[in-house]
Amino acid sequence: MSNTFDLNAIVRPNILKLVPYRCARDDYNLGILIDANENNFGPAALFNGNLPFDTSIDSKNPLSINRYPDPLSINTKQKFLSLRNYNLSIHNLFIGVGSDEVIDILVRIFCIPQKDKILITPPTYGMYTVVAQINDVGVVKLPLNVENGAFQLQVDELIDTVCNDPLIKIVWLCSPGNPTGTLLKIDHIKKILESDYKGIVVVDEAYIDFVSTDVSMAKYVSQYKNLLVMQTLSKSFGLAGARVGFGISSPEIIQIMNNVKAPYNISTLTQTAASDSLSSESIASMRRIVSEIIRIRDHFLIPKLLNIKNVLDIIGSNDANFVLVRFCNNDRVVDNLFTIKLYKLLADEFQVVVRYRGSELGCEGCLRISIGTEPEMTSVIDAINSALKML
């Protein structure tokens, strides 16, 4: 196991020195609450019963939205922990406005603009680079092994690169990957965690529920102080509009993230939606929906796609709620221009919107198709067949 990791050595000095924002409500939250310049008369808007919970003027009711939300979303964290069973506490959990906020906060904590760098493993999720660019942080690329859609880490090269460049503060791994749909090998990730790399390793598990939480790296955060795992309610829980993402790591890293975040980043409406989604009934419903998505993916969509003559292959190991489909032109040659035409025809003529991924490394000729309902997937197959006849 890595014994060279020193958190204080890689956090930006200004962040280490930060005195975080505090409010009276951190210490007291009962009685006549006149400490935060809220509106004690209640919300002025008349919601006509459209909100799923009580918004009455009750200072003891934390759901009253005339009050600022719980800054640490404690209730949501407790429910998430009982779902995941990782043997962790709320001090191991950060909640962000989607995983996208987690990505942004990590770059701001660890990377000095115009000096430090992150490492990504293309093809991968685009926000790691966007956030680095916004923060004026360099991006080093160490591609996945893309041969035959393997989409696994070139682990020795990666370790070599990060151990030889102390300015690389964060390594972003995406497992299962987007757009690869492929779970990374746990042994590879452990090898990086146990190497002499002095930065932090982030494993983005946005799609973990579509494989199995048994393969999640989150259970290792007590063992590896240089590990942070991201999860989200946007995918398996179907809560993309609420914006809830989790950072799971050591209490020391989580404390710094809490110091840096906006004081009330998660609204009461969102915390309530998240907590409701983590009730035992909602979790059972999530599991049913995930099974249905996997059934439609493996037993409906993939066989039908493979019957289409312009589908060359479905690449990656299909561990997520989408498939990566490689098309060929009528001469059976992979041809991005052909795939782009197909993409546009699907949207313009058939109102079927998929994602063109042909310009990503190892994804030439590919469209990424999310798994929808069976009737939707039937329409998608019909649309692809009709569009291909026009090409």
Ligand SMILES: Cc1ncc(COP(=O)(O)O)c(C=O)c1O
């Ligand atoms: C790999 C990956 N990480 C993170 C996200 C963003 O998740 P969130 O909605 O929690 O911000 C996505 C969204 O598509 C994703 O594919």
